[in-house]
Amino acid sequence: MGQTPSSVLDQRNRFDFLPPEILSGEIVEFSDDEVVRTRDYTSDLPDDCLAYVFQFLGSGDRARCSLVCKRWLCVDGVSRQRLSLNANSEILSSLPALFTRFEAVTKLALRCDRKSVSLSDDALVQISLHCQKLTRLKLRGCRDITDHGMVSFAQNCKTLKKLSCGSCMFGAKAINSVIVHCSLLEEISIKRLRGVHDGAELIGPGAAASSSLKSICLKELVYGQSFESLITGTKKLKTLKIIRCLGDWDKVLGIIGNEKNTTLIEIHLERLQVSDIGLTAISKCPNVENLHIVKAPECSNRGLARVAEKCSLLRKLHIDGWRSNRIGDEALIAVAKHCSNLQELVLIGVNATHLSLTAIASNCPNLERLALCGSGTIGDAEIACISSKCLALKKLCIKGCAISDIGIEALAWGCPNLVKIKVKKCRGVSSEVAGWLKGRRGSLIVNLDAGELDPLDASVVDGLMLPMIPGQVNALEAPPNGNGRLGFLRVKLGLFASRNLVPCPFRRWSNANGDNSNDDNL
Amino acid sequence: MASSSSSSSTQVKKITLKAADGKHFEVEEPVAMEMETVKSFFVGNEDAMKDMVVPLLNVSSEHMPAILDFYRNHSEFRKRTPPPPAEEVKAFNEAFLENKSDEQLMEMIMAANFLNTKELLNFLTEAAANRIKNKSVEYVRAFFGIENDFTPEEEARIRAENEWAFDGLDED
Numbered sequence: 001m002g003q004t005p006s007s008v009l010d011q012r013n014r015f016d017f018l019p020p021e022i023l024s025g026e027i028v029e030f031s032d033d034e035v036v037r038t039r040d041y042t043s044d045l046p047d048d049c050l051a052y053v054f055q056f057l058g059s060g061d062r063a064r065c066s067l068v069c070k071r072w073l074c075v076d077g078v079s080r081q082r083l084s085l086n087a088n089s090e091i092l093s094s095l096p097a098l099f100t101r102f103e104a105v106t107k108l109a110l111r112c113d114r115k116s117v118s119l120s121d122d123a124l125v126q127i128s129l130h131c132q133k134l135t136r137l138k139l140r141g142c143r144d145i146t147d148h149g150m151v152s153f154a155q156n157c158k159t160l161k162k163l164s165c166g167s168c169m170f171g172a173k174a175i176n177s178v179i180v181h182c183s184l185l186e187e188i189s190i191k192r193l194r195g196v197h198d199g200a201e202l203i204g205p206g207a208a209a210s211s212s213l214k215s216i217c218l219k220e221l222v223y224g225q226s227f228e229s230l231i232t233g234t235k236k237l238k239t240l241k242i243i244r245c246l247g248d249w250d251k252v253l254g255i256i257g258n259e260k261n262t263t264l265i266e267i268h269l270e271r272l273q274v275s276d277i278g279l280t281a282i283s284k285c286p287n288v289e290n291l292h293i294v295k296a297p298e299c300s301n302r303g304l305a306r307v308a309e310k311c312s313l314l315r316k317l318h319i320d321g322w323r324s325n326r327i328g329d330e331a332l333i334a335v336a337k338h339c340s341n342l343q344e345l346v347l348i349g350v351n352a353t354h355l356s357l358t359a360i361a362s363n364c365p366n367l368e369r370l371a372l373c374g375s376g377t378i379g380d381a382e383i384a385c386i387s388s389k390c391l392a393l394k395k396l397c398i399k400g401c402a403i404s405d406i407g408i409e410a411l412a413w414g415c416p417n418l419v420k421i422k423v424k425k426c427r428g429v430s431s432e433v434a435g436w437l438k439g440r441r442g443s444l445i446v447n448l449d450a451g452e453l454d455p456l457d458a459s460v461v462d463g464l465m466l467p468m469i470p471g472q473v474n475a476l477e478a479p480p481n482g483n484g485r486l487g488f489l490r491v492k493l494g495l496f497a498s499r500n501l502v503p504c505p506f507r508r509w510s511n512a513n514g515d516n517s518n519d520d521n522l
Numbered sequence: 523m524a525s526s527s528s529s530s531s532t533q534v535k536k537i538t539l540k541a542a543d544g545k546h547f548e549v550e551e552p553v554a555m556e557m558e559t560v561k562s563f564f565v566g567n568e569d570a571m572k573d574m575v576v577p578l579l580n581v582s583s584e585h586m587p588a589i590l591d592f593y594r595n596h597s598e599f600r601k602r603t604p605p606p607p608a609e610e611v612k613a614f615n616e617a618f619l620e621n622k623s624d625e626q627l628m629e630m631i632m633a634a635n636f637l638n639t640k641e642l643l644n645f646l647t648e649a650a651a652n653r654i655k656n657k658s659v660e661y662v663r664a665f666f667g668i669e670n671d672f673t674p675e676e677e678a679r680i681r682a683e684n685e686w687a688f689d690g691l692d693e694d
Contacts, residue, residue, distance in 0.1 A: 040666060040667050040668045040669065041625070041628040041666045041667050041668075042628070042666045042668065044632055045628075045631065045632060045635065046635065049631065049635050049643070049647070052643065052644070052647040053631075053647045053650050053651050053654075054651070055647075055651075056647065056648045056651030056652070057651050057654075057655065058655075059687055059688065060656075061651075061654065061655055061656065061657075063684040063687060064657070064658070064659050064662065065654070065662060066680060066684065067659045067672070067677060067680055067681065067684070068659055068662050068663055068666075068668055068670075069663070069668050069669065069670060069671050069672070070671050070672065072668075073680060083687060084687060084688040085686050085687060085688065086685075086686050086687075086688060091686055094682070094683060094686055097679075097683055098683055098686060101683065109688075111688065
């Protein structure tokens with residue numbers, strides 16, 4: 001809604017308005033105490049002003065407003081830019097009316113549920129003729145749209161900037177036509193596209209790839225590799241997300257790494273066949289600021305250390321080690337050494353100890369957000385070290401770690417900028433200490449569940465313990481001196497005699513969180 | 523228009539505004555200039571500044587104190603360093619809307635629109651939107667005093683069309 005109300009006001013007429021006393025009309029009272037106004041209060045509001053009110057309403061409320069009167073119907077229709085439609089095949093006959101009414105739509109979502117037949121090529125082509133200024137299109141479950149429909153769409157809506165499709169059946173030809181015709185395309189997001197087959201047409205760089213395309217996101221594709229030439233051919237790619245796609249991604253990353261001027265800033269790799277070879281390739285992209293390595297069990301300390309050495313601009317790092325124990329202190333110490341810009345660190349199922357956390361706390365003065373989840377090696381000593389050294393820290397999340405009240409107490413005196421702390425599934429932490437911490441630090445938001453553990457979680461976790469990998473054991477073995485923490489734990493849990501046993505039993509409950517997505521940690 | 527009520531020669535210049543019912547309001551110049559309408563009155567006409575009374579025929583004197591209060595507080599919020607906490611602004615805004623009837627709100631929206639101040643208009647239109655959120659069509663009609671000018675057939679057709687649109691926002 002770019003319009004300002006002033007645009008409708010004619011400066012000359014502004015002083016000619018009638019005073020409100022005359023405008024306001026009478027109020028007629030009915031016997032049942034119902035007050036009915038006899039004249040429309042909105043008739044004096046310019047359309048833009050009414051549209052202003054509408055912009056604060058969601059689509060449900062807007063739908064109701066459209067039924068109020070003819071003027072409102074019209075104002076709502078022409079001011080609606082974002083529209084989400086049920087993309088059932090029966091919508092076809094309503095399309096002319098819908099798009100005459102919503103003539104200004106620039107962001108369109110078409111969703112079809114699993115049980116219905118989706119709209120077809122004809123409908124999509126009709127829409128594309130009505131909405132030639134579309135900037136965003138989102139398709140979900142539109143299974144009856146084919147390459148043919150998408151090709152026509154791309155030819156009609158050349159100003160498209162963002163395409164997102166999920167669970168559709170069209171294929172490479174459709175995507176290629178969008179990339180060729182929509183030369184302003186900036187973002188493409190493809191999830192479960194079933195029409196992309198092995199050995200079929202490749203998805204290649206088109207006009208968009210050489211100029212405007214900045215973000216590619218691929219999710220759950222069986223033949224994700226068909227996008228190889230698009231990924232490697234996009235000149236100004238800034239964001240690359242590949243999530244659960246089959247294929248050998250080391251190769252694709254290798255090609256990117258060998259480019260001279262890679263512009264990549266953000267890389268997400270999740271559940272992929274990618275190893276240290278791929279990470280080494282990423283280390284050749286010097287602009288990378290945001291890196292997520294999630295559940296890629298072949299990635300190890302060596303690869304991540306290489307990235308840390310070369311990508312000194314790194315600001316956000318998320319690692320879900322998936323309990324493979326291949327990424328730990330060694331890589332994190334390298335991160336501490338080289339990436340002093342680090343602002344956000346998320347470690348899930350990574351057995352980091354105070355050795356690496358001390359290094360990070362000391363060398364990354366800008367660290368504002370830290371999440372430590374499902375890690376058996378993170379205990380009170382680690383929290384104490386964070387508390388005393390992470391001066392910039394604003395948000396801290398600890399889930400399923402072997403900490404106790406002592407660790408939480410340590411936070412009462414440290415991290416002067418801490419705004420929010422979340423502690424979940426830490427059995428050693430009592431609810432009393434949360435109240436105590438709140439008392440100590442008034443403005444701090446403390447979010448704590450008192451270590452309840454879902455028995456189901458525990459049983460699932462039992463089967464997931466992975467063997468330790470030689471060379472990694474050092475990180476888990478006893479630190480030089482068994483400090484107060486160990487004694488405390490012995491009392492608290494009454495189980496352990498030496499620290500190198502600690503990770504295993506802890507893992508029982510620490511791993512309950514292993515599958516959490518990174519995003520809800522901070 | 524020659525009534526000279528802004529004769530005070532203190533540092534802060536005052537501008538006299540005349541509400542719809544003829545009542546005069548003396549307002550500090552920066553506060554008055556928050557209103558684009560008043561500002562545009564003086565653009566290219568700086569000589570008129572001293573004695574001019576600005577007629578605001580579309581704003582009743584009933585709403586002037588509240589509106590001026592809004593400008594004073596919000597311009598102070600904007601200038602303050604560090605910026606005021608969100609709670610303070612929220613508390614002021616809530617108090618501002620408290621005890622305002624729907625009718626008064628509508629009149630103030632018209633006033634804000636006439637005065638051409640985006641901040642106040644934004645604030646009031648959002649408040650109006652909040653009052654009609656999750657309300658029935660009939661309620662909204664009564665709220666604004668609008669007569670239903672649809673035939674039953676037309677209304678049924680629009681209802682059918684609306685069925686195609688999903689409720690809930692579609693953010694990406």
